[in-house]
Amino acid sequence: MSALGDLARVRVQGFVKYEPQPGVTYPEVLIIDDPLRARLRSVALGVGGAMLGLITYVVLAPWVVTGVAGVFWLAEGSPSTFMPWAHQVTNTFSEPSGMVATQLGLATLIPISMALVLLVHRFHPRWLHSVQPGFRWRFAFVTGAVALLVLGAVWAISRIGQSWTVQPEPAFWGFVLAILLTSPLQAAAEEYFFRGYLLQAIHTTAPNSPWFGVVGSAAIFALMHGTQNLPAFLYRFVFGVLAGWLVVKTGGLEAGIAAHVANNVIAFGWAALSGTMVATRTTTATTWAELAVSLAGFAGFAAVAVVIARRMQVATTTPGVRFGATDEV
Structure with missing residues (x-):
């Protein structure tokens, strides 16, 4: 196993051509400090890489979803014609197999994102996790516990007066x-795709401010959710902006992942317990009141996560310049 790991590391390193500049923030990781030619190359790769990532996902994910659903269909003894059955369970989550297949299809965004960083931009994929580089597990677990507490409390308060x-x-x-x-x-x-790769790739096209990448990736994230009313769109858009802001302020994806995981576990957990899984999966609308409460919860968590990052002194810039716990990004 160690030999295979060493071989994989050598193969990956063979594609690496660039390293981030020292002392830069997460959105600036893929920017190359070279003459104009390299600057134009970064812009072209940023736009092209984003488009390639979206196209790859649109092509690859359905195959994964169909393949996983097919395994469950065979295991259940082929209960009906496959394609109508697969379409029904994956689009409504009427069975656990539909949830598993759909979410594993979405999980393809992780290898897609890493492949784009490595093969298109020629940076090591470890810079996609954080500016450390690598995934900061302790920070992730701490913010995950806090996210469950904060978002869970806000969700419970929002249900006062409901069944x-x-x-x-x-x-x-x-x-x-x-x-x-x-x-x-x-x-x-x-x-990994929207607040990680897409935020970094879009930032290469307008490197003077991190907000272009934050807002641009949030807009694409919201639009990718398909048909929805205005409050539902704003819910996803503003969540994307807050998660992107967290990436900039904490130097990595961990806190955003923590909030996203906690939100989904709470929503789907209650749906499974209350018998409303299909309704939860197929909803395309939310109310303005629900939007306000949910975003207040996310904003509260984001503020706490930034404080935790400073207390834990997690890296907010790439190695090379030391920033103290009170330094601003």
Whole structure:
């Protein structure tokens, strides 16, 4: 296993041509400090890489979803004609198999993002995790626990006056397993692509301010959710902006992933417990009141996550310049 790992590292390193400049923030990682020719190259790769990533996902994810659904369909004894069955379970989450297949399809955004950083931009994929570089597991676990507490409390408060009827889904434990195993992958995948690769790639086209990458990636994230009313669109857009702001302020994806995972586990967990999984999966609308409460929760978590990052002194810039706990990004 060690030999295989060493071989993989050598293969990856063979594609690496650039390293980030020292002391730069997360959005600036893919910018090359070279003459005009390299600057134009960065812009072209930023636009082209973003388009290539979206196209690759649109082509690859359905194959993964169909393949995983096919395995479940065979395991269940081919209960009906495959394609109508697969379409129904993946689009409505009427069965745990539909959730697993769909969320594993979304998880393809992780290898897609890493491949783009390595093969298109020629940087090591470890810079996609954070400016450390690498994934900061301790920070992720701490912010994950805080996200569950903060977002869970806000969600509970938002339900005051509503029904708390417990009527578990028929396949409740199957849903619990699907949520615990695949929701973190799905949430992390969206963060890796939208707040990770896409934010960095868009930033290369307008490097004077991180907000172009933050807002641009958030807009694409919201639009990718398809048909939705205005509050639902703004919910996803503003969440994307807050998650992007967290990336800039904390130097990595961990806090955004924590918020995304906590949100999805709470939403789908209650859906499984209350028998509303199909309704939760297929909803395309939210109210202005729900929008305000949810975004207040995300904003509160983001503020706490930044404080935690400073207390833990997590890196907010690439190695080369030391920043103290009170320095601004």
